[in-house]
Amino acid sequence: MSPQKKSDLLKQGTLELLILRLLRPGPLNGWDIMQRIQLVSGEVLSVTPGALYPALHRLEERRLISAVWGASENNRRAKFYGLTPAGRKQLEAERETWERFAGAVAAILRDA
Amino acid sequence: MLGRLWGRLRALLRRGEMDRELEEELRYHLERQTEQNLRDGMTPGEARRAALRAFGGVEQARELCREARGVWMIQDVWQDLRYGARKLRKSPGFTLVAVLTLALGIGANTAIFSVVNAVLLRPLPFDQPEQLVRVFGTSARRGNFSRPHSFLNFSDLRDQSRTFESMAAYTGATAALSGADAPEQIPGVIASGDIFRVLRVRPLLGRLLTREDERPGGSPAVVISHGLWRRRYGGDPQVVGRTIRLDGREREVVGVTPADFSFEFVTGAADFWMPIDPTASAFQQRGAIFLEAIGRLKPGVSVGEAGADLGVVSSRLEQQYQDSNTGVGVRLAPAQEELVGDVRPTLLVLLGAVGFVLLIACANVANLLLARSAGRHREIAVRSALGARRGRIVRQLLTESVLLAFAGGLLGLLFAVWGVKLLSAFVPENVPRFGETSMDLRVLGFTLAASVLTGLLFGIAPALQSSRFDFNEALKEGGRGGTEGRGRTRVRGLLIVTEVALSLVLLVGAGLLIKSFAKLRNTDPGFDASNTLTASLSLASVRYDTDEKIADFFRLLVERVRQLPGVESVGAVTPLPLSGNNYSFSFTVAGQPPLPPGQRQSASARFVTPDYFRAQRIPLRAGRAFTEQDKAGAPGAIIVNEAFARRYLPGVEPLGQRLSLGVNNIEGEVVGVVGDIRGGSLATTPAPEYYVPEAVAAFTDVTLVVRTTVDPASVAPALRQVVSEMDKDQPLYDVRTMDALLARSVARQRFSMALIGVFAVLAMLLSAVGIFSVMSSLVAQRSHEIGIRLALGAQPRDILSMVVRHGLWLTLVGVAVGLAAAGALTRLMSGMLYQVSATDPFIYGGITALLAAVALLACYVPARRATKVDPLTALRYE
Numbered sequence: 001m002s003p004q005k006k007s008d009l010l011k012q013g014t015l016e017l018l019i020l021r022l023l024r025p026g027p028l029n030g031w032d033i034m035q036r037i038q039l040v041s042g043e044v045l046s047v048t049p050g051a052l053y054p055a056l057h058r059l060e061e062r063r064l065i066s067a068v069w070g071a072s073e074n075n076r077r078a079k080f081y082g083l084t085p086a087g088r089k090q091l092e093a094e095r096e097t098w099e100r101f102a103g104a105v106a107a108i109l110r111d112a
Numbered sequence: 113m114l115g116r117l118w119g120r121l122r123a124l125l126r127r128g129e130m131d132r133e134l135e136e137e138l139r140y141h142l143e144r145q146t147e148q149n150l151r152d153g154m155t156p157g158e159a160r161r162a163a164l165r166a167f168g169g170v171e172q173a174r175e176l177c178r179e180a181r182g183v184w185m186i187q188d189v190w191q192d193l194r195y196g197a198r199k200l201r202k203s204p205g206f207t208l209v210a211v212l213t214l215a216l217g218i219g220a221n222t223a224i225f226s227v228v229n230a231v232l233l234r235p236l237p238f239d240q241p242e243q244l245v246r247v248f249g250t251s252a253r254r255g256n257f258s259r260p261h262s263f264l265n266f267s268d269l270r271d272q273s274r275t276f277e278s279m280a281a282y283t284g285a286t287a288a289l290s291g292a293d294a295p296e297q298i299p300g301v302i303a304s305g306d307i308f309r310v311l312r313v314r315p316l317l318g319r320l321l322t323r324e325d326e327r328p329g330g331s332p333a334v335v336i337s338h339g340l341w342r343r344r345y346g347g348d349p350q351v352v353g354r355t356i357r358l359d360g361r362e363r364e365v366v367g368v369t370p371a372d373f374s375f376e377f378v379t380g381a382a383d384f385w386m387p388i389d390p391t392a393s394a395f396q397q398r399g400a401i402f403l404e405a406i407g408r409l410k411p412g413v414s415v416g417e418a419g420a421d422l423g424v425v426s427s428r429l430e431q432q433y434q435d436s437n438t439g440v441g442v443r444l445a446p447a448q449e450e451l452v453g454d455v456r457p458t459l460l461v462l463l464g465a466v467g468f469v470l471l472i473a474c475a476n477v478a479n480l481l482l483a484r485s486a487g488r489h490r491e492i493a494v495r496s497a498l499g500a501r502r503g504r505i506v507r508q509l510l511t512e513s514v515l516l517a518f519a520g521g522l523l524g525l526l527f528a529v530w531g532v533k534l535l536s537a538f539v540p541e542n543v544p545r546f547g548e549t550s551m552d553l554r555v556l557g558f559t560l561a562a563s564v565l566t567g568l569l570f571g572i573a574p575a576l577q578s579s580r581f582d583f584n585e586a587l588k589e590g591g592r593g594g595t596e597g598r599g600r601t602r603v604r605g606l607l608i609v610t611e612v613a614l615s616l617v618l619l620v621g622a623g624l625l626i627k628s629f630a631k632l633r634n635t636d637p638g639f640d641a642s643n644t645l646t647a648s649l650s651l652a653s654v655r656y657d658t659d660e661k662i663a664d665f666f667r668l669l670v671e672r673v674r675q676l677p678g679v680e681s682v683g684a685v686t687p688l689p690l691s692g693n694n695y696s697f698s699f700t701v702a703g704q705p706p707l708p709p710g711q712r713q714s715a716s717a718r719f720v721t722p723d724y725f726r727a728q729r730i731p732l733r734a735g736r737a738f739t740e741q742d743k744a745g746a747p748g749a750i751i752v753n754e755a756f757a758r759r760y761l762p763g764v765e766p767l768g769q770r771l772s773l774g775v776n777n778i779e780g781e782v783v784g785v786v787g788d789i790r791g792g793s794l795a796t797t798p799a800p801e802y803y804v805p806e807a808v809a810a811f812t813d814v815t816l817v818v819r820t821t822v823d824p825a826s827v828a829p830a831l832r833q834v835v836s837e838m839d840k841d842q843p844l845y846d847v848r849t850m851d852a853l854l855a856r857s858v859a860r861q862r863f864s865m866a867l868i869g870v871f872a873v874l875a876m877l878l879s880a881v882g883i884f885s886v887m888s889s890l891v892a893q894r895s896h897e898i899g900i901r902l903a904l905g906a907q908p909r910d911i912l913s914m915v916v917r918h919g920l921w922l923t924l925v926g927v928a929v930g931l932a933a934a935g936a937l938t939r940l941m942s943g944m945l946y947q948v949s950a951t952d953p954f955i956y957g958g959i960t961a962l963l964a965a966v967a968l969l970a971c972y973v974p975a976r977r978a979t980k981v982d983p984l985t986a987l988r989y990e
Contacts, residue, residue, distance in 0.1 A: 030137060030146045049141055050168040054176035061181045069133075072140075081136045 015047060015055050017098065020083065020091040023065060027082035029072060030056060054079060064090050113641035130151040134177055138170060143259055146979075171498055180227060188280065189511065189552060193527025196512035206484055207516070210477045212361070213878070214520025214566060217832040220871070222559045224466045226532055227461050229558075230549040234618050236448050237372065237548070238407075239312040243445035245415055246377075247279065247422065249403040249564030251344065252439030261403045262436070263388070263395035264940040265429060266304070269405070269442065272425045275418040279407035280307035281388070284378035287358040289344070290841040297650065297845030299342065300384035303373065307385070308335075310408045311375070317341075318352035318367030319386050330389030334363040338371040342384040358384065360841065376451060376544045379692065385925050398436035399698070399774065406447060419444040436709075451544050458864050460943050464699035465621060465871045468614045470562070472878045474570040475607045475614075479882055481513065481574035482604055482758070492578055506790030511742045513571025514564060521563030525551070528559070538866065540859035604886050605922050610927025611879040613933060615872070615965055621941060622872035624978040626866040632858055638789030638798060639689065643680075644817060645824035645849035646688055647831055649842060651812040657742055659810035666806060666814060667740075669838060670721055676830045678822035683724025684806055688815040689791035690857045691846075698774035699802070702762060715756055715800040716791065719809045725786060735767045735784030743807040748780025755788045771802070776809060794948050824849045864944060883970040887919050891978040898978050899986025908979035915978050919971030927960055 022028065023035050023070035030053060037047050059065045064087035083091070142163050149159035164170065179187075200207045233243045247269065248258035261269070266281040273279065282303035288294045301307075305326035313320060316338060325331040327460060334356065336345075345351045354365045375382050395398045409418050422442045430437045446454075463475075485492075492505055500508075532549055539546050577600055646905070656662045666684055673682045687693035698714040700706070707713065722738040726729075733754060742749045750771055757766040761782075772779040788798030820827050830848050835844050855862075891898070900909055938950040 029140070034141075043498050048166070048168040049138070050170075050173040050176070054180050055140065057177040057180035074446075076140065076143075077136070078140050078660050079133070 015051065016059060017091070017094050019052075019055060019096070020057060020064065020082075020087055022079060023083045023087070024091065027068070027070075027080040029078040029080050031072075031078070031080075035074075059087070063087075119937075124912070132172060137512065138167075142167060142170075153347040161850060172501075173512070173665055175500065175504070187506070190509035192508045192857075193515060195508065196515045199512060200516065200754055203484070206480060207519075210233050210516050211519045211523060213422075213473045213476050214517055214563075215523035215527055216471035216874070218517075218524030218562050218566065219520045219531060220466045220524075221463075221470050221562055222528035223531035223535060224459075224463050225558050226528065226551060226555045227535065227546065227549050228463055229554055231452050231545045233455055233554065234545075234548065234552075237374075237450070242446070242450060243277070243409045244310070245407055245409060245444050246447050247407055248445070250402065252441065257803060258273075258443055260401045260416065261405055262391065262398045262401045263633045264398050264827040265401075265426075265440070266405055267390070268429055269422055269425055270306075270407075271419070272428070273407075273421055275410055275413045275421040276407045277410045278306045278309045279405060280304045280310045281403040281405045282307055282378065282506055283403050284382075285386075286650060286845065287384065287386075288360070288841065288843045289384075289705060290357045290360070290843075293344070295841050295843040296844040297648075298342075298383040299378075299381060301378055301382045302386050302388055304388055304403075307406075310406055312408075313369060313373050315367040317349065318365070320367050320369070320730040321385055321761035325387035326390060327387075328389070328391040330392070331387050332362065332673065333366040333387060334358065335367045335369060335381045335385040336365055337369050337381065338373070339381060339916045341368045357841075358386070358483060359650070360654035370372060371970075373473055374547075375936065376656075377404065377447075379542065397952055398433055410966070411883055415444050415446060432598070446517050455543055455860075457941070457943055458860070461944065462864060462867055463869050464937075464940075467616055468567065468618050469871050469875050469878070471569075471883070472564055472611050472614050472875050475611045476878055476882045476885075477513075477516070478570040479604060479607050479885055481570065482577065482600055482607075483885065485509075485574050485578035486600070486889075488578060493667065496579075502579050506575045509575035509578060510568060512573045514567030515573070517563045517567030517570070520566070521559050524563075525556075525559055528555075538863060540863050542858070542860065543863075543874065544630065565943035575719045577603055601890070604890075608879075608883055608886055608922040609926040609929060610920075611882045612923050612963065613930035615875040615879040616927055616930025616959060617937055618868070618872040618875045618965065619959045620930075620955055621938055622865070622869045624938060624945055624948055624950065624952060625861075625868055627952065627955060628663065629858070629865045629945075630862050632794050632861060633948045635790065635856065637689070638730060638787055639850075641850040641854045643820050643824050644727070645820060645831070645847070646815050646817055646853065647828070647847040648688070648813070648815045649835065649841070649844050653812055655839075658811060658937050661811045662812055663743065663807045666721060668725070669816070669834065672834045672838070673816065673818060673831060674723075676819050676827060676834070678827055678943045680819045680821050681723050681727045682721075682819070683817045684721040684809045684814040685724050685728075685817055686705060686806065686814045688742045688817070688853075689718075689789055690793065690853050691815065694792060695775075699771050702770035702772070712735055712774075713760060715760070715802055716772070717773070718791075718801060718803050719752050719806045719811050719814070720803050721806050724803075724817060727819045728789075729819075730789060733785045733787060733788040735782070737784055737786075737804075738805050742805040744810070748778060748808065749783040750778075750780040751784040751786055751803040752782055753786050753788050753798070753801045753803075755798050759800045760840070766853045770799050773802075773804070775804075778804060780804070794854070808972055815846070825853075856953045861944070861946070876963070879963075880966050880970045881966055883919060883923065884973065887971050888977070889916070889976040891915060891974045894983050895978070901979060902986075903983040911979045911981075912975045916968065916971045919975075920981050923964060923967035923971075927963060930963075931956060931960070 016082070018037060019033060022033055022040075028036070030049070033056075034047060034049065034052055037045055060067055060081070063084055065081045066084050067079050067081050069077055070080045142160075145163035145166060146156075146159045149162050150156065151289050154162060167173065179978075225395045236242060236244065244584070247261075249261045249265065250257065260283075261281060263281065270276070270279040270281075279301055282301050284299065285302045286297050289298050303321065303323055305323035308320040309322075315335075318335075320335050321333065326710050336356075338350070341347060341351060345354075350368060351365050356365060369385070372651050386516070388395060394402070407418075409415070419442070422444065426437075426440065426442045430440060447548060495874075496502070496505060529551065536546065536549070540620075571752055642855070656665060659672050670682050670684060674678060687695055697717050698713050720738065722740055722742070725732060725737050735751070738749060740749065752761070752766060761769055766782050766785050770779065770784045773781065789801070790796060790798055791801065792799065816831070818824065818827060818831065831847070832844050835842055901911065902908075934956070935951060942950045957964060
């Protein structure tokens with residue numbers, strides 16, 4: 001499966017939820033976020049920059065994350081995104097919903 | 113919320129910076145990816161290419177990021193507008209044709225809408241106009257048609273109603289204004305005292321009429337209009353208190369109405385307002401019905417409630433005055449509805465017709481766009497390769513169409529201003545409120561909405577069409593512009609079908625109106641209108657105070673006019689046929705059993721001098737005409753028309769029957785029977801009428817009917833001279849030929865016929881242009897195929913018939929759709945037709961043939977061009 005196809009598995013809302021979760025510990029830039037999604041999910045989930053950056057801009061537009069320009073690890077100028085208080089709240093709300101949903105699905109699969 | 117808006121605004125202002133930041137952000141990502149690839153052991157070139165590939169479309173990502181932010185919408189629109197404007201500037205020919213076509217369509221619609229707005233939509237120019245209602249009398253015996261009130265009935269309704277804040281009665285009148293200048297007959301209103309209270313009008317100068325003016329013996333007060341004040345008294349601020357002579361009687365000007373006040377419930381502009389005299393004899397009879405009424409409802413009262421309230425009062429009156437009031441009721445109608453009700457259907461039909469013209473204009477512009485989009489294939493392919501999604505391209509193309517429509521709308525506004533001026537030169541004088549037509553905000557809103565909708569309408573099909581294509585196909589076709597896709601050909605065929613169908617409906621509508629107008633004009637009015645001059649005069653009852661004086665004056669006048677050179681015969685009549693006036697009086701036939709109250713017969717009466725029938729050339733069917741001997745004191749003589757004899761004297765010899773009339777206690781014997789005339793309008797069947805010698809009735813208002821051997825209008829100066837010699841204070845008014853009167857009586861029909869005719873011709877021309885352009889470009893696109901056919905031995909004749917058949921097939925489908933639509937839609941205008949069925953087969957057949965012929969012509973020219981294709985040239989392109 002090519003990376004392009006795999007990213008289809010990540011629906012828009014899911015991708016945004018993932019981004020919010022990844023930003024909880026602290027600000028990251030786009031490149032880092034992409035690496036982390038692949039790292040954390042053990043290469044199961046993959047996302048293309050073509051999907052990631054629009055998602056970041058959407059979140060910024062909705063004031064769930066905010067961006068600052070800072071120095072990256074190799075000392076170059078990069079755009080870092082961090083959670084806003086509204087983003088934090090949104091993350092909690094969505095995570096609950098997601099867990100309830102995932103729990104329910106898991107329970108059904110277990111029983112079946 | 114506010115902060116967010118501010119953020120957006122700032123973003124909009126620093127969009128250059130945001131673009132750079134986005135650029136930098138994406139570049140950073142690519143660089144990191146490239147570095148990683150280098151670490152994985154790729155060559156620098158490889159590493160960079162792999163990074164781009166992994167990114168998956170940098171341009172698309174950039175577009176999506178932009179779209180993720182609301183501000184980009186605004187920016188996109190702006191960008192699209194500028195791009196669209198640039199594109200349009202680059203093809204001035206296309207732009208000019210499209211803008212002109214649209215301006216014509218939108219302009220015509222704006223013009224008609226501005227009339228509809230003024231006449232139908234705008235509330236009457238009075239305070240709280242929704243409270244104003246017209247109050248009519250009804251008579252059960254006459255099918256509950258509306259009729260005026262007697263003063264006594266009106267005053268009972270006024271005093272006993274509980275739902276009206278105020279109510280007033282009025283009637284139109286004219287009066288001779290004499291003084292230093294030449295005497296002048298001016299129109300005015302005689303009204304009960306509360307009229308200005310009902311209308312809530314404030315005076316410009318002095319005071320207006322009040323209830324105190326409605327006093328026994330009559331108040332000498334008169335209110336004059338702003339127009340008369342300016343025209344006759346030079347706007348003199350001291351006019352209040354001045355004495356003027358109206359109909360020979362001194363009156364005191366007490367006030368002037370404001371400039372913007374007009375009262376269209378009477379015909380003609382009202383220049384004076386006089387209070388009624390409740391003690392005058394006409395105001396003391398319940399049988400004398402001649403007053404119209406208007407009232408203002410109390411706040412919160414509905415028309416229905418007020419109707420019920422007055423219904424109670426009128427049934428009480430019915431009990432109380434059985435003789436005059438049996439079967440007499442009331443009907444209420446909102447004042448505005450009543451004023452403009454009878455022009456509403458005509459205006460709406462016109463609005464519909466002009467809407468069709470706009471739709472056809474849209475179809476033509478859509479056609480142009482489709483033809484153009486064939487050439488824009490590559491541009492669109494390139495744009496979408498550069499990351500524009502389909503929605504984005506459609507949006508851009510639509511922006512371009514709306515831009516085009518706006519240009520058309522702007523120019524259309526100019527056309528509309530000009531069109532309304534043109535209309536006002538032709539509009540019949542009896543269309544109420546037409547004078548209020550102006551470009552207000554609602555009209556501008558209409559134009560704006562029409563432009564946007566038009567832009568979307570003609571833009572959507574071409575936009576969807578051009579943005580749907582196969583990438584590879586488009587790029588492969590390269591510079592050759594490509595052939596028409598099947599889809600596009602289908603859309604263009606559909607446009608032709610639509611245009612033909614719409615034009616057919618309009619043409620059928622116009623055809624029906626033309627035919628019914630021709631029928632109307634060919635209707636025999638029962639008299640000969642050619643070579644006839646008419647002129648009215650009203651004798652002042654102050655100076656002509658006895659029947660003898662009145663009769664002598666008219667006898668002498670007729671005598672003197674007959675002596676004028678070029679005059680063949682002279683008569684006088686009251687009321688003149690087609691003048692809009694109708695006097696109806698009751699009568700009884702001697703020997704017939706008396707009828708119960710409320711069923712008394714009445715018929716239209718005309719009061720005439722002996723030579724009237726000769727002057728109007730109304731044929732005498734039996735008996736004799738009036739002579740000079742038929743005067744007051746002589747045995748009464750009455751003449752009836754054939755309709756009267758049929759209806760009221762069935763089965764008996766009319767001559768010798770004795771009638772007694774409900775006017776001036778006239779009794780007499782039927783001495784003659786004359787032919788029927790259409791006195792009300794050409795479209796209504798002749799009514800039963802009877803004639804009484806003017807010398808017996810001694811009416812002060814008559815109209816002279818002068819039959820001439822020369823141009824009738826040329827006799828007018830001599831006529832004025834005669835009157836002025838007899839009485840220098842006596843004005844002559846409404847001087848016009850009978851032909852002009854006849855034309856005026858059908859002016860409304862002529863107006864709607866002419867307008868719909870113009871729209872229909874416009875529609876037909878636009879459709880012809882549409883068919884022509886579609887067939888031309890089809891031929892151009894198929895020239896390659898045609899070349900092959902010719903090379904393979906096809907005859908030019910075959911090619912000709914192939915192209916013509918294609919065009920005619922589309923036309924015929926359009927005709928079929930149009931015929932069905934016309935059958936359904938023309939029913940809406942059956943009220944405008946006279947002696948023509950809304951499904952007249954001749955009109956339908958004729959119009960179909962006409963349209964087919966026009967379509968044939970529009971196909972023939974391109975088809976001829978197709979036969980001229982040189983096979984060698986066509987094939988060399990391969």
